[in-house]
Amino acid sequence: MGRLMGPDQQNHTDETDRVQLGKLLRSARQGAEMTQLEARNLIGKSQSTMAKIEAGTTSISRQSLQKLIAVYEPPADAIPTMWALWEKTSSPARLRQGKRIGTPVWFGEVLDKEQLAEELWSWTGERIHGLIQCESYMIDQFDGEGRGPEISPRLLQRQKRQRLFDQEGKSFVFLFSEAALDRLCAQTEHPHVVTDQLKHMAELAERDNITIRVVPYRAVAYVDSDFIILRETDGDSAYSEYLTNVHWANARELATYREAWDALLSIAASPEDTLEDLRRRCKLADRGDPDGG
Missing domain, CATH: 1.10.260.40 (lambda repressor-like DNA-binding domains)
Incomplete structure (x- = not known):
């Protein structure tokens, strides 16, 4: 660490x-x-x-x-x-080599809009959204190339971003593919990270303002690329992130984003079934972790 x-x-x-x-x-x-x-x-x-x-x-x-x-x-x-x-x-x-440590300048608008949004709807496919990542998972992700102390600014920025969960009146819905959990659980080099991340998501899923739902493989053969919808009183906004920037949806595209969200939501496992799956995977990961229970 x-x-x-x-x-x-x-x-x-x-x-x-x-x-x-x-x-x-x-x-x-x-x-x-x-x-x-x-x-x-x-x-x-x-x-x-x-x-x-x-x-x-x-x-x-x-x-x-x-x-x-x-x-x-x-x-x-x-x-x-x-x-x-x-x-x-x-x-x-x-x-x-993906060694950027600080938050990219172009991501600043995302952070600003997150602060203003009343609701955040996230679809991240095979990835786990940064807002629901635990500390050991972040460190494992950022320090994959052994940068040690260099990771601190980015880690601190992401932890600060997670304080959004404590702001009154905000709610969050996180959807991701079953593949995201399979990819996480396949990481055998650092089994404690797998256990930490599964426990963290299970704990978050129990909060009143956070919903986590998994889209199962069997539900659909093809899913859309990652996107986020931010809902606020003055109007919704949506974006897709790529390697070097984000694309903000215009008014016409926004309707497409909403349709894609509704489609994903209709095939996602229920919050209760997702929580049960997280706990099940956590028990299995614990058995494979020499430091686990």
């Missing part, structure tokens, strides 16, 4: 590193007495993209950073810092 960082390190995320890199680039550009327009011409980007780079809301390629440093000629001690920040947030290897 990774050691948690101290308070002075907890806000150190990809987002803050990208913002810091943007500040250094803006300072270097101003030091070179160049405008954003001139800078964007150097790297062949639009002025709005250049503004986002300096604001830290989008990444920059190695080639573009190299060009800007060569022309800006920033102080010698700033150059290693720029490259270190770039390696932490934007290097292809980091993105490809």
